[in-house]
Amino acid sequence: MKLVHISDIHIHPVPILGLDPVASFAACLAHVEQYQADADRIVVTGDLTHRGNPESYARLREMLAASPLKGRLAPRLLVGNHDSRANFLCAFPEAPRDADGHVQWTEETPAGLFVYMDTALEGSHAGHYGADRRAWLAGVLEAAEAAGRPVWLFMHHNPVSVHVANADLIGIVEEAELRRLLARHRAVVRHIFFGHCHFTLSGAVDGIPFSAPRSTNHACWPDFSGIASRMGYGELAPNYNVCFLSEAGTVIHSIDFLDEPKVRWLEETGAAGVPY
DSSP: OEEEEEOOOOBOSSOBTTBOHHHHHHHHHHHHHHHOTTOSEEEEESOOBSSOOHHHHHHHHHHHHHSSOOGGGSOEEEOOTTOOHHHHHHHOTTOOOOTTSOSOEEEEETTEEEEEOOOOBTTBSSBOOOHHHHHHHHHHHHHHHHHTOOEEEEOSSOSSOOSOHHHHTTSBTTHHHHHHHHHHTTTTEEEEEOOSSSSOEEEEETTEEEEEOOOSSSOEEOOOSOOTTOOEESSOOOOEEEEEEETTEEEEEEEOGGGGGGOOOOOOOOTTSSOO
């Protein structure tokens, strides 16, 4: 199964750190439309807007309506700490949600069960996954385990410390509780996809692999100084991830979509019959 994972698009009417988030996401969408039309799913893991304003959600809805990405390719939208759940649901009233109103749901896919989680709390940049949401996730994971279905988790916030102070300061508050739940079900959870940090990440938490792309607008530089008050940014390539999911394994490619014009193709082969 082929998955396109996008995150932190930050739609906003004015530039952020000198970059136009609407133009950036438009370029990302255009690249996905041209090169990844054979994908099975597209997921955007939160921070859909920069300030949670109604006009930003309206602009995002217009962009998606104008895109040929429909049906199985209609982007699945999660909320993040820069979003307003209420304003998002006003603009996207058809968005699935759980019984408590959180924007989280499940979807059967060719690779198994996709579980879309809501780690946002209004007024907080930190992630939150309290008892009610963990109870929902526990029920989902228990049912999947009983059915022998592999699970792929999607959330906005990083589920574990990434050793970058400004990111860990606003990680998931209930990290220990969430990790205990995930550890109990590591046999069924194949991978965790998230965003939030704005830099490329890969690793594992309690035996479960994870990955994250950069923001499509203002990519960040991982800073290991321990200074939580500073953030590295600049002329860094935004990207999205193309992920191949199967029983044999999970493969993640980072696509620096603005660098496509720089690519040159070498088609000559050497004596061994391979390009060099």
